[in-house]
Amino acid sequence: PEVASLLTAVKTVLADQTLASVEAAQALVKQVIKDQGVKKGLVMKSLRAALMGDMKGPDLMESWLILHQRQFDRARLGEAIAIGLG
Numbered sequence: 001p002e003v004a005s006l007l008t009a010v011k012t013v014l015a016d017q018t019l020a021s022v023e024a025a026q027a028l029v030k031q032v033i034k035d036q037g038v039k040k041g042l043v044m045k046s047l048r049a050a051l052m053g054d055m056k057g058p059d060l061m062e063s064w065l066i067l068h069q070r071q072f073d074r075a076r077l078g079e080a081i082a083i084g085l086g
Contacts (some may be wrong), residue, residue: 002038003046004081009036010047011077019068022061050080 009032019025029047033040048060051067067073 003042004084006032006036006038006043006046007050007077007081010043011074011081014068014074014077019065019073022065025061025064025068051076 010028013028013031013035017024017028019028029040029043032038033043036043044060045055047064048055048057051064051073052060057063064073067076
């Protein structure tokens with residue numbers, strides 16, 4: 001449940017923004033960490049699982065930026081929330 005609520009928070013914050021850079025993605029993560037009162041590791045692992053479908057791989061922030069530019073990130077977050085990734 002905690003992970004699902006984190007991903008929902010990320011998706012909510014993301015709805016109001018456009019990720020134009022890796023720094024913008026990092027700022028979004030920091031905002032969610034502050035708003036939700038959780039550790040960075042939980043947010044990063046949850047994002048990696050939701051966006052990449054694996055716990056290993058290339059740099060998450062750069063990959064997220066590419067997914068965002070191609071408009072795949074919101075859908076992947078939504079799918080992860082729907083299937084109960086958390």
